[in-house]
Amino acid sequence: MMEIEFIRRWDSEKTEYSNWGGFVQKEIETKLQEKFNLDTGYFLKVPSMPRVKETSSLIEKAFHRGKDYENPYDDITDKVGVRFVVLLSTDIQKINRVVEDSEYWQWSRDRDFEKEREDKPELFDYQSVHYIVTSTPEAALANGTFSAHLPCEVQIRTLMQHAYSELTHDAIYKPKTAATPIAKRYCARAMALIETADECFLGVMKQLEVVNKPIVDAMKMLEQKYKDIVGSEPDCSKFNSFILDEFVDKINDALDGRLDDFLKERPFVIANIKKRAVDDFIYRQPVVLFIYLLAYLEPRQTKIRWPLTEAEIQPILDDLGIASEF
Known part of the structure; x- marks a missing residue:
């Protein structure tokens, strides 16, 4: 050709x-x-x-x-x-x-x-x-x-x-x-460092996976529960991890069952989530179920440790009949 x-x-x-x-x-x-x-x-x-x-x-x-x-x-x-x-x-x-x-x-x-x-x-x-x-x-x-x-x-x-x-x-x-041979030698050294850095980063990721496993598992459970109970697809923004990380010490094997019992006894929680999810970001997040449970079990500590503004958690406290001052 x-x-x-x-x-x-x-x-x-x-x-x-x-x-x-x-x-x-x-x-x-x-x-x-x-x-x-x-x-x-x-x-x-x-x-x-x-x-x-x-x-x-x-x-x-x-x-x-x-x-x-x-x-x-x-x-x-x-x-x-x-x-x-x-x-x-x-x-x-x-x-x-x-x-x-x-x-x-x-x-x-x-x-x-x-x-x-x-x-x-x-x-x-x-x-x-x-x-x-x-x-x-x-x-x-x-x-x-x-x-x-x-x-x-x-x-x-x-x-x-x-x-x-x-x-x-x-x-x-x-x-x-x-x-030049020197330039090629520099390139070989750079590639050796790249391999070393990649191995170090992989080690970091493995450690983070171990540390974050409770949060990942809790998020999967909350996402599925939101779909099943609320009946709609939740948003799954980084807000969920942010809240779960703040209260990671409250995540345990009993969380799933305690949440089920809590919601069965208080159907108004799901009704309020459905109503507010239309125009409120927090109520479209699976972690809102976790927030309700924490606010009920430990209202004072939850309010003290709450990482956002008081105005964002106050409606949840109000739903549960918890006074703004305790």
């Missing part, structure tokens, strides 16, 4: 590749939300957007880098790509599962940094997971703006790996750049 033929074909198919990249991005983000209940706006540390290669970059790669492609147009599989940047290496595994479970593409791993570390444990170099995902007929039929058998590169990195890549991609490892 001559350069002019390559360019003509690319110009005619560029939009199709862009549509395919957009489909891959949206599908991965949707499945992350569904499988892991993730807020992708928080989970992904850099916005993921499909990127279509510039024509000049494709021509350089196809004809002027000594790659010796047998069929340069079809052999170049990163004409469109999507990058996902996460915080920790364990987060990469979630995206791996989504990529490998989809019915809309066939996949192959182009790079796997964990495998590379096993093969060359003494080497500290660029790290990332690269997939090539190729559209299936099912994907083409579902979308209608691209055909089957289109490749898209999916890159998955941690935030620190991304920073390393941004620094070194063009400045160090491109053939046109003659990086």
Whole structure:
């Protein structure tokens, strides 16, 4: 294939590749939300957007880098790509599962940094997971703006790996750049520190998971109870964790049963929650059930330790017939 033929074909198919990249991005983000209940706006540390290669970059790669492609147009599989940047290496595994479970593409791993570390444990170099995902007929039929058998590169990195890549991609490892041995040594040291920092961060996360387990378990219980008793979907904002953290010493194995008994004896609590939930943020949160129980069991301490304004807890005290002065 001559350069002019390559360019003509690319110009005619560029939009199709862009549509395919957009489909891959949206599908991965949707499945992350569904499988892991993730807020992708928080989970992904850099916005993921499909990127279509510039024509000049494709021509350089196809004809002027000594790659010796047998069929340069079809052999170049990163004409469109999507990058996902996460915080920790364990987060990469979630995206791996989504990529490998989809019915809309066939996949192959182009790079796997964990495998590379096993093969060359003494080497500290660029790290990332690269997939090539190729559209299936099912994907083409579902979308209608691209055909089957289109490749898209999916890159998955941690935030620190991304920073390393941004620094070194063009400045160090491109053939046109003659990086000094000292510069390359600095890069290797930086990657070693990145691996160490990731391990330390994972250790921190494991410790936090242990400490936060009572709050996480209580939140799941309260969310389900709110759905069952109030009969509507609650909001689950960070306000819930904020309140549970303030009163974490009151969370125990008996909480579920005590809350059930409390609500059965006081049906007016649920009625008031339903009425106020229409226009009051607090009453749309599952933790409001916990607040009612605390206010009933220990009104004085609950009021003293209440982390927000008195006006926000006073209606709950009033519902329970607890005087504003005790």
